[in-house]
Amino acid sequence: MGTQKVYINARFLTQSVTGVQRYAIELVKSIDCLIDRGELGTGELTFILLTPPSQIQQINLKHIQIRKVGFLEGHLWEQFELPFYARNGLLINLCNTAPILKINQIITIHDVSVYAVPQTYSLAFRAWYKLLFRIAGTTSKRIITDSQFSKQEIVRYCKIKPSKIQSIYLGKEHIHDQDLDLNYIAKIKGQKSFILAVSSMSPNKNFRSIIRAIELMDEPDFDIVIAGGTNPKVFGSSDPLDLSDYRYLGYVNDSELRALYESADCFIYPSYYEGFGLPPLEAMASGCPVIVSDAASLPEVCGDAALYCDPHSPKNIAEKIRQLMNDPDLRDKLRTKGLKRAKQFTWEKCASETMTVIREVLKCELPSSTTG
Template sequence: MYSAAPTFIYNGRFATQKTTGVQRVARELIVALGHLPDSGGVTVAVPPIPDLESVDGTNTVKIGFGKGIFWEQIVLPLFAGRHRIVNLSNSASIFRLNQVIYMHDAAVFDRPAHFSWRFRAWYKLMFWILARTSSCVVTNSDFSRKRLAYHCGVSPERIAVVPLGADHLDAVAPDESVLREHNLQSKRFVLAVSSMNPTKNFGRILEAFRQLNDPDMDLVIVGMKNSTVFGDVQDLQGVAPNIKAVGYISDEKLKALYQHAHCFVYPSIYEGFGIPPLEAMRSGCPVVVSNSSALPETCGDAALYCDPYSAEDIADKLRVLQQSPELRSTLIERGYAHAARFRWGASAESLRKVIGASRRDAS
């Protein structure tokens, strides 16, 4: 399975999980790394789960026994031997030194009430240990770098920034059947996309939409619940006839919603980076995002900003887009140009340089 010389092994636990933001990042980075010149291929280690699909373009190897946290904490480092483990989905074994760990944000420290106590306690401990024992710590924005450094008690210089990509939907063919399934008309709905993490601010999205008071405009919410991580979240089904929670959908249907939405709203209270607004931009959908955390860093001058703590301000920004076709066209044009900078190939190249530099420092 392995060569005599130490090589990289990528932690593939993410392949056993539903694809949300963290899992998408790991998958896209690994695939992009495999496509880099002189990559030599990428080996992904996964739990021995029957019928588990391989990660595209990689040498996916089932190792050991068990699954979940036990497999990641104990089995993976045991079977990896001398080889260096690269962990790209926010978690890694606390019993292994000289790893690469990609920490996506410091939300468990900054917004602890939005996570279940078990998840919060574990991630705080894990991040604190990994920030000290890993040879390479990576995150996605300068905002996240500063917050992680502060909470983990390490120097910001110890954490490298590798911005993420947003071109993963480019090759996806939109599936417009989603419009018929939910009785949606093109440009007559506002789209919101993310997990049901309370930091995503769905309560104020709902209130802002009520204040918009337009019976001809629908609100479409794409996402899913995870009470294990986030605790109890509001049931959005049946709130109003023109508020439609469609749950977890395919990338094909998601792209169709981006292309046909009047606008995309993302008033997140806390964000380490923010891929969905960039996805929307690449699909020609103007975005309204919050003016907090990493979103101004990610979205630049290509978004309309709102106060995430004010439903009135969110509603005002949605109303401005409705009433100003010129502004909407300007944001679409800026969005295309801005989102074009965020490519997974560029992210993979930056990550490879960071990992390579840390290996030289450790030798």
């Protein structure tokens, strides 16, 4: 059997790195490592990253080719040029979007929040993603998603057969790939201890309830540090949060993020809706005790290694923060459980399970990969 081409939609290399782009980058790097170790056979597959001409993120790969193709950008490149350049092979789409006219493809749909919490997105964004999920989700060969919860939601909202959807958990090793920035730690570590919130500024992430919870606490003896960016083109309009009384850092790089996790006394993530929830896993892997909402995929990911709160109740969130910050033994217990829980989630395992899906679609008889 001749070499089969597997193209990867690398539009994510032109975007800022949030959870979706992180998944794509780490998965591609892990597949490259599997190739390097000879675990994917002896040349039956050729992997090629196809990027728009404005590639901005650098990714170091030994075996996967990177090609800049076409002249367009963004959705136009993805819908009209990408299918042409991937016409003679299987196309892998890792970031929710895919060309509607391509049939021989696999798409990762991380969540269907545009259906479940539509009020958090702009009308145009919502309409486009609903159309894309319905068409690409139906015509593609397989769908990959981040959790059993997300799989059930895709079946519920997109009416896709469960047998077509494979849930594959994400990994966490990337959080330790960067050197710890000691200068940044000194800069952020004031005289008070601090709780940390990290995410995009989507209304769905529920930062407003964190702020309200802090307001309900009588002058707490700790700071709150918030890190994350916003995208007004994506998220629906809402009253802006007043963060003037808090340490809002905006977008932070990977080295700074690691420093934040390892310096915080508590990580708070009361999100309403998640397909997976990468920040809590990163925090657990960094030895930071976590408080997360008892909603969506978060109990599935965090297990017994987190303290759970009601995302709809600032009062309950405040109670959980007090409970954790006033109990050093509980923090130590959750820190130990979190480190143990995080070991179950690896990018190598994610890559191996993704390769199983790819082989099933291609009907390749390659040697089984081993997972670490």
